[in-house]
Amino acid sequence: MIEAAEFVEAARAHGFDWYAGVPCSFLTPFINYVLQDESLHYVSAANEGDAVALIAGVALGAAQGEGKGAVRRRGIAMMQNSGLGNAVSPLTSLTWTFRLPQLLIVTWRGQPGVADEPQHALMGPITPQMLDTMEIPWELFPTQSDAIGPALERATEYMDRTGRPYALVMQKGSVAPYKLKRTGLSGVRAAGERASVARFDGERVSRHDALERVIARTPKESTVVLASTGFCGRELYAIDDRENQLYLVGSMGCVTPMALGLALSRPDLTVVALDGDGAALMRMGAFATLGAYGPSNLLHLLLDNGAHESTGGQATVSRGVDFASIASACGYAIALDGDDIGVIDRLFAADAPEGARFARLSIGTGTPADLPRPKITPEDVRARLQRHIGER
Incomplete structure (x- = not known):
């Protein structure tokens, strides 16, 4: 088990400062940690496909060339494995087709041998095959501190070489709890009088x-x-x-x-x-x-x-x-x-x-x-x- 800060800060050092996704209990420590840091960006998406498309837009903005816009910018789309169904279209016809890389963190609900809810009984066993079918290379999310850096190196090397996504599949108990210290979402406009x-x-x-x-x-x-x-x-x-x-x-x-x-x-x-x-x-x-x-x-x-x-x-x-x-x-x-x-x-x-x-x-x-x-x-x-x- 690792601390959320260990992975997020290592990811920041590799250029990852944009996050989007739909919560899963396995992802709670990450989301809570990112929400506390105003220098990181988290967008709460309506569904997992939207999160993938949003991070694709971030990748598009990581311009090529030598001008002032030519910056290294990476993003992470986070989702429960059940959300892979919502993300199939953008993963197969947007990120793959245009070569817009991103790191996926996909939780492994219903992993074979691990008791879970009935709605995960099918998706759990087929999660690896779904990623393989979409030609998204994957590995297990690191659970030891010394494994974080190498995992991120493999991911970024593949992303930079191919322009396509790479996935980390997170098992239950991979990350220690991190308490949510603030409510609300950063970057969201305050509710007010609606436009006529x-x-x-x-x-x-x-x-x-x-x-x-x-x-x-x-x-x-x-x-x-x-x-x-x-x-x-x-x-x-x-x-x-x-x-x-x-x-x-x-x-x-x-x-x-x-x-x-x-x-x-x-x-x-x-x-x-x-x-x-x-x-x-x-x-x-x-x-x-x-x-x-x-x-x-x-x-x-x-x-x-x-x-x-x-x-x-x-x-x-x-x-x-x-x-x-x-x-x-x-x-x-x-x-x-x-x-x-x-x-x-x-x-x-x-x-x-x-x-x-x-x-x-x-x-x-x-x-x-x-x-x-x-x-x-x-x-x-x-x-x-x-x-x-x-x-x-």
């Missing part, structure tokens, strides 16, 4: 017109644009493939927690998350996380056409959802809604000294004929973006 939703009527525009307006408001030298999977990213690429843009090709719903990780770790950048209604509905818990932690350099623009258009135009239930009121209730500093393209201009021009900004723009369906897929690979678009923000 401002609504604007007008003539509904196409996604193409909306994306052209976004491009006009996002200068390359100071802004990063992360586009949701599907036609949103493909159409943005077709209009203008710029080095300050990244196009998700999977991990539906993960653009917002990823943008949050980037915005928190790189306050020098304005980060724009281009979302879709289907993606937003898939991970609505992210609204609460962005409302609580979102900084003023984060803009969340939801383009709502009421359809899963890239898969054939099947309707979503978004027409019955008031996304702007949800954003307001979750703590966003600004909440706009409408079908007037001027909503985009108001989103960028809004004065929000504290907190993330949100706008939902209702758009029409329809996509240009022969819409191309990006010819630049996900790895290359990520590396290009990191070089770009590292030169600032």
